[in-house]
Amino acid sequence: MVEDNAGLTFQMTRGSNEFLATLTPPGSAQFLTVLKPCGIILPHVHPRATELYSILFGRG
């Protein structure tokens, strides 16, 4: 779990000791993320993976 005092509330991954009710196959990673009001995930690059964002809650 990641906590940040800026935009992010927290991020939970299957690799942590927290429970995340999804199946993550080998060779992949998955995070369940809550972005606070007005929060920004600043511009970044993932050098070794393509990323899918699946929006679960909250308007765009």
Add this chain to the structure above:
Amino acid sequence: MSAGIAQENGSAQNITFPVEVGEVFVAPQGLLHFNHNQECHANAFFQSFNSNDPGAVNVINALANLGMANADGAAAIKASTAEGVMVSAPPPDMKPSAFGLDKHCLMRCNLPDTGAPGDGLETLPDALRVLYNLPPLGKH
């Protein structure tokens, strides 16, 4: 939430678009992208990668780490971007961060400069609270 991708040099345009619940946004490997919650409440999403070690390079931190804080290009970025939307992007002497706050949005939402109080989890519906192993609403 809005999302954006900066395409490679020579592309006609970079793409910024809204992403709604039930939709999926793809950030291809190696392309610069960002996400921005423009609403006055928290949102939640899955981030899925086709690698168990996707890595991440945050460009604003990377510029600072390269010692380009005083270079003309970095100054232009600060003028056009940092003072525009990403007002709270960390200055080079601060702890690097992958996350920021949109100060214009905070003003519009009547929230303090430091962001909304609390973690926003109280706004999550019960179906998502199960995923986070949180008690159902009203049963704390």
